[in-house]
Amino acid sequence: MEGTTTNVQGSEREAVLSVRGLTVGFGSKVVLDNLDLDIYRGEILGFVGASGAGKSVLMRTVLRLLPRRSGSIQILGADYDAVGERDRMDLDTRLGVLFQHGALFSALTVKENIQLPMREYLDLPKWLMDELAYLKLDLVGLDPDAADKYPSELSGGMIKRAALARALALDPDLVFLDEPTSGLDPIGAAEFDELIARLRDTLGLTVYMVTHDLDSLFSVCDRIAVLGQKRVLVEGSLDDMLACDDPWVKSYFRGKRARSIPRPGNPAASGKVTD
Numbered sequence: 001m002e003g004t005t006t007n008v009q010g011s012e013r014e015a016v017l018s019v020r021g022l023t024v025g026f027g028s029k030v031v032l033d034n035l036d037l038d039i040y041r042g043e044i045l046g047f048v049g050a051s052g053a054g055k056s057v058l059m060r061t062v063l064r065l066l067p068r069r070s071g072s073i074q075i076l077g078a079d080y081d082a083v084g085e086r087d088r089m090d091l092d093t094r095l096g097v098l099f100q101h102g103a104l105f106s107a108l109t110v111k112e113n114i115q116l117p118m119r120e121y122l123d124l125p126k127w128l129m130d131e132l133a134y135l136k137l138d139l140v141g142l143d144p145d146a147a148d149k150y151p152s153e154l155s156g157g158m159i160k161r162a163a164l165a166r167a168l169a170l171d172p173d174l175v176f177l178d179e180p181t182s183g184l185d186p187i188g189a190a191e192f193d194e195l196i197a198r199l200r201d202t203l204g205l206t207v208y209m210v211t212h213d214l215d216s217l218f219s220v221c222d223r224i225a226v227l228g229q230k231r232v233l234v235e236g237s238l239d240d241m242l243a244c245d246d247p248w249v250k251s252y253f254r255g256k257r258a259r260s261i262p263r264p265g266n267p268a269a270s271g272k273v274t275d
């Protein structure tokens, strides 16, 4: 199963996720209305939008945790609704998810948390699952002695890394991260961003990242999509965001906070922030 290719700025890119005409609602409330979205292989897509705009609903619908009223969702070239049970299982193993707040099982050690997807989808001997768990810990920058700790014994940053290790347990192609840097201090958040960028570069990972973190958007995201008015309002580069005249996009990307973040071409990088 491979994704469809699309011509983006003169180059062919493979869409690993294509959402078309997606409508999702609860009772009389429509949250997403005729929404389209693409994510291309090997990119980090930063997904932003006002609180309550529907970012989590979209992510959960794509992951089939919520039903949709209409629309199609193609993941890694396959229409999930149309594939058989075996391909469905195969698709599931190629997706990794890091839910907001880590969502590790508190009664399980870090190693057991990482091994959960392996137990669900693979039939591996214990020694191999242990070896794989230590490899994943190393991949996310955790020491081997974290393996036997319980989530309550970890710092916030370690929990995020452990949850990421679990999301990577089955070597996925596409990883969904729901506000991965929320709750981390700026240094911890920057280190986590660097880790995500390194995984994109070394593993060729495609990343769908819901975030409120402007630093993440500016430093690691290859493309940004903004959710508003129940659809993707604008998507593209940071320059595309800066050129957008939508009031929410304007205040988000051109507000005082955004102007204070150092990035290429930003005069505020010199520390001159005026309002």
Ligand SMILES: Nc1ncnc2c1ncn2[C@@H]1O[C@H](COP(=O)(O)OP(=O)(O)OP(=O)(O)O)[C@@H](O)[C@H]1O
Binding pocket: 026, 031, 049, 050, 051, 052, 053, 054, 055, 056, 057, 058
């Ligand atoms: N299971 C549900 N039943 C009814 N309404 C829901 C349900 N899940 C979400 N909603 C509603 O859908 C809307 C979008 O919620 P969602 O959690 O996706 O927002 P969000 O963009 O992720 O917000 P935030 O940035 O604050 O996390 C909200 O009005 C929320 O109340």
